[in-house]
Amino acid sequence: MPRKLPALNADNRAFWQGGEQAELRIHRCTACSLFFHPPAPLCPHCASFKVLPTAVSGKGTVLSYTVNHQPWSPEIEVPYVVAIIELVEQQGLQFVSNVVGIPVTDVHIGLPVQVSFLNIEDVWLPLFEKAQ
Template sequence: MTRKLPALSTDNRAFWQGGADGELRMHHCEACAQFFHPPAPVCPRCLASDVASRAVSGAGTVVTYTVNHQPWRSDLKDPYVVAIVELPEQAGLRFVTNIVGTPPGEVFIGMPVRVRFEQHDDVWLPLFERAA
């Protein structure tokens, strides 16, 4: 599948390229000790600018998901799962991703998952698969 890749910036480069080192990296605020996503130059909680990326475990839990059956483009393989995954490092630390390696009918809310990176050019997309 051809994916639309993000434009890399100073703020998001660590997130999109952490997979080169096998790390899922999330932005963290030193002032209020909170992780946040998407990456930004200031903390959305306390507005401090002392933020940087940190590696997290790469584990997660499916909070919700949908199965897409519509082939929006000819190169999209349907069906595929779009999910919101929450990371254990902090309640509410969530982001949108795809669940891969598991048939869509076997995905469920509460399913434990782990990150798996898919490289495209200089971007490593953090996708998730069912945890063993």
């Protein structure tokens, strides 16, 4: 069973396909300047419909993580890290992803990370590696 991919729609397409241009695109409200995730047609802070996907640096910090040893899918090698990443652009701008490219024992809270992308079909999954 391969990774389950998201259903693309007008609201989330820029997020899931920004990796094709090596861009992590997060929705931002032009009325109040708040970044927010997941993508939505209106701002969760001020309810404005003036939102658009905006390329961010892709840099962040591991806020929390777990090491998974359960082989849920044969395509994903265990153990692997599932982490909450906070992006540098805004305090509280967080989402869940995997930390890849380093031993799971090297992952820790506070680890600086940067985005990388895994392309599967028409989706570019944002993953995170240790920042250079």
